[in-house]
Amino acid sequence: MRATKAIIHLENLRHNIRLVRRHIGPDKRICMAVKADAYGHGVHRVVQVALSEGVEYFAIATVQEGIDIRTEGVDAPILLLSLPLPEEVPEVIRYGLTPLVTDRLFLQVLEEAAAAQGRRIEVHLKVDTGMGRIGCTPQEALELAAATSASRWLRLAGVCTHFPVADLPDNPFTTAQIRRFAAVVDAIRVQGIDPGLIHAANSGAVLGYPASHFDMVRPGILLYGYYPSQEQPRSLSFLPVMELESRIVFLKRVPKGTPISYGMTYHAERETTIATIPIGYGDGYSRLLSGRGEVLVRGRRYPIVGRICMDQLMVDLGSDSPAELYDRVTLFGPDPEGPDAERIATLIGTIPYEVTCDINKRVPRLYTDREEKPRPTAFPTAPPD
Numbered sequence: 001m002r003a004t005k006a007i008i009h010l011e012n013l014r015h016n017i018r019l020v021r022r023h024i025g026p027d028k029r030i031c032m033a034v035k036a037d038a039y040g041h042g043v044h045r046v047v048q049v050a051l052s053e054g055v056e057y058f059a060i061a062t063v064q065e066g067i068d069i070r071t072e073g074v075d076a077p078i079l080l081l082s083l084p085l086p087e088e089v090p091e092v093i094r095y096g097l098t099p100l101v102t103d104r105l106f107l108q109v110l111e112e113a114a115a116a117q118g119r120r121i122e123v124h125l126k127v128d129t130g131m132g133r134i135g136c137t138p139q140e141a142l143e144l145a146a147a148t149s150a151s152r153w154l155r156l157a158g159v160c161t162h163f164p165v166a167d168l169p170d171n172p173f174t175t176a177q178i179r180r181f182a183a184v185v186d187a188i189r190v191q192g193i194d195p196g197l198i199h200a201a202n203s204g205a206v207l208g209y210p211a212s213h214f215d216m217v218r219p220g221i222l223l224y225g226y227y228p229s230q231e232q233p234r235s236l237s238f239l240p241v242m243e244l245e246s247r248i249v250f251l252k253r254v255p256k257g258t259p260i261s262y263g264m265t266y267h268a269e270r271e272t273t274i275a276t277i278p279i280g281y282g283d284g285y286s287r288l289l290s291g292r293g294e295v296l297v298r299g300r301r302y303p304i305v306g307r308i309c310m311d312q313l314m315v316d317l318g319s320d321s322p323a324e325l326y327d328r329v330t331l332f333g334p335d336p337e338g339p340d341a342e343r344i345a346t347l348i349g350t351i352p353y354e355v356t357c358d359i360n361k362r363v364p365r366l367y368t369d370r371e372e373k374p375r376p377t378a379f380p381t382a383p384p385d
Helices: 010-024 035-039 043-052 063-070 086-094 104-117 138-150 172-190 203-208 341-348 352-358
Strands: 005-009 029-033 057-060 078-080 121-126 154-160 197-201 242-247 250-254 272-277 294-297 300-305 313-318 328-332 365-368
Touching: 005 010, 010 029, 010 043, 010 203, 010 365, 029 197, 035 043, 035 352, 043 063, 057 063, 063 078, 063 086, 086 104, 104 121, 104 138, 104 154, 121 138, 138 154, 138 172, 154 172, 172 197, 197 203, 294 313, 328 341, 341 352
Parallel strands: 005 365, 029 057, 057 078, 121 154, 154 197
Antiparallel strands: 005 242, 242 328, 250 272, 272 313, 294 300, 294 328, 300 313
């Protein structure tokens, strides 16, 4: 295995799932967001651990993501959060994915594909209460729920919405969304239609808006160890699941004024030791961290100097570092002595989601699990009937 690797601490994932479970109570279901290869953590191992911890649903963004989970033998419900093209819908039916119904045209596409395969499928009605992305309006929801409920080939298994600013505490827009959504659900029930599972809460709402928990919550970044925004009170001790590490592969003593890396944007401010680390933006470690980022070596933080290259970066160890050739280097992770993905995100003006998602397939994943349980019984890999 190469020097650079992402260590996935599955025991931290278990810890985070249990925190959310205790926070929402035993009567609520969890739908875990595992899109984008489980936010870069590796979807197959993450799903198996989540199943062993009692997670009931999974949420993905593309049809292929759902197929990849199904072909690993998982038969738990998989909610497709984004809209597929019409030509992808037959695969949605074949692999038993749960799509969102957003309008009459897409409902018709789903019906025709389900009828062609002779398979009745579950769908969830998506209501846009303020996100402005996909979904029917609250005014359209009742008619669409009725049409879905009346369909021979579709079963209304849930109604959902999404929040754009639930990571801001006590936000009146989110509070208004919750009321608007609850009114839609009430109107559907008044018409004698069973709306199925009611769900709305993303990570921010899981923490800050208990009225949005309904029947099921949909946490994402929380389960991977980070709060969705810096504005939220840190009331629970989530643990980062991904740790990005590498090794020192070259050391050199350089005099004051020595230029380092492309563009010679940095010159050594004194005689010092420069370490070369075999990781770069080709691995998904952002070039924007050039001259900003830090790494942890032997319990001490050191600055990244010069421009980050595609495959390597340089670190200034100073004149008195105990670091040696081939020492372990932590770029981010759960160690409180070093940087984490939130710190990196702050430095480059993004969010922890992007930091972990960007660590790409060139970086091997190494899984640790101090609390491993027997895996759930595997199901046949053939598509569900």
